[in-house]
Amino acid sequence: MWQALRKPTFIIPALSAESGIAAFLTQALAIAAKDVRSEIRSREAVSGSLVFALLVMIIFNFAFDLEGEMAEVAGPGVLWVAIALAGMMGLGHVFAKEREQGGLQGLLLTPIDRGAIFLGKMTGALLLTLALEAFLLPLFALFSNVSILSPGLMVVVLMGTLGFVTVGTLFSAMAVTSRSRELMLPLLLLPVATPVLLAAVEGTRFALQGEPWSELVPPLTMLAAFDVVFLGLCPFLFEYVMEEMGA
Numbered sequence: 001m002w003q004a005l006r007k008p009t010f011i012i013p014a015l016s017a018e019s020g021i022a023a024f025l026t027q028a029l030a031i032a033a034k035d036v037r038s039e040i041r042s043r044e045a046v047s048g049s050l051v052f053a054l055l056v057m058i059i060f061n062f063a064f065d066l067e068g069e070m071a072e073v074a075g076p077g078v079l080w081v082a083i084a085l086a087g088m089m090g091l092g093h094v095f096a097k098e099r100e101q102g103g104l105q106g107l108l109l110t111p112i113d114r115g116a117i118f119l120g121k122m123t124g125a126l127l128l129t130l131a132l133e134a135f136l137l138p139l140f141a142l143f144s145n146v147s148i149l150s151p152g153l154m155v156v157v158l159m160g161t162l163g164f165v166t167v168g169t170l171f172s173a174m175a176v177t178s179r180s181r182e183l184m185l186p187l188l189l190l191p192v193a194t195p196v197l198l199a200a201v202e203g204t205r206f207a208l209q210g211e212p213w214s215e216l217v218p219p220l221t222m223l224a225a226f227d228v229v230f231l232g233l234c235p236f237l238f239e240y241v242m243e244e245m246g247a
Contacts, residue, residue, distance in 0.1 A: 053083075053136050056085060076205040087129050126161065
């Protein structure tokens with residue numbers, strides 16, 4: 001009788017694939033949550049990026065007078081220049097804190113999947129960049145006198161940001177070991193991310209002009225293609241980057 005009572009009343013099936021995926025996502029979310037909490041406490045990357053983005057928007061507003069037709073012509077480019085430049089400031093801090101505080105070796109020695117580290121870092125950077133854009137878009141609407149309450153614009157911004165941050169996280173890991181990482185990150189990132197930014201600018205222009213979804217299909221298709229390629233390739237390349245970081 002005691003043997004029967006001591007037996008477990010349920011059995012967890014040994015589904016290695018599902019358990020592996022669940023553990024992978026748990027590890028990635030833990031790293032992303034750690035980065036977000038750290039940034040909320042320090043506010044180093046977000047505050048600097050917000051101030052820099054505000055200066056970029058003000059300077060371009062006085063340079064181009066973003067109203068009327070100029071808002072539709074130059075506005076999308078101004079918006080994405082501000083997102084890219086301010087976003088790079090945030091991406092520069094993705095691995096810099098671990099490097100400066102001596103936690104980089106600890107991160108490399110953790111017994112978790114390298115892809116989970118990349119996904120966690122990328123997710124944290126994506127959330128912070130989206131927070132930056134939540135500040136930039138109303139500011140852009142105020143300067144340009146345009147409506148940003150467009151589903152097409154939101155989709156373009158989200159897909160463009162995903163591709164930019166994904167490849168930016170990889171190059172941030174590559175540049176962190178360099179003494180001049182502030183210079184190396186833009187040199188590595190901008191040539192690769194330029195097609196994503198161009199497609200995002202084109203999609204943003206169509207969305208601001210109120211074009212139908214059929215006009216948004218080409219830039220959205222290009223953005224989706226880059227997002228899929230970057231999301232599939234960057235975690236694989238991150239394995240080799242981590243080996244170089246630990247060397």
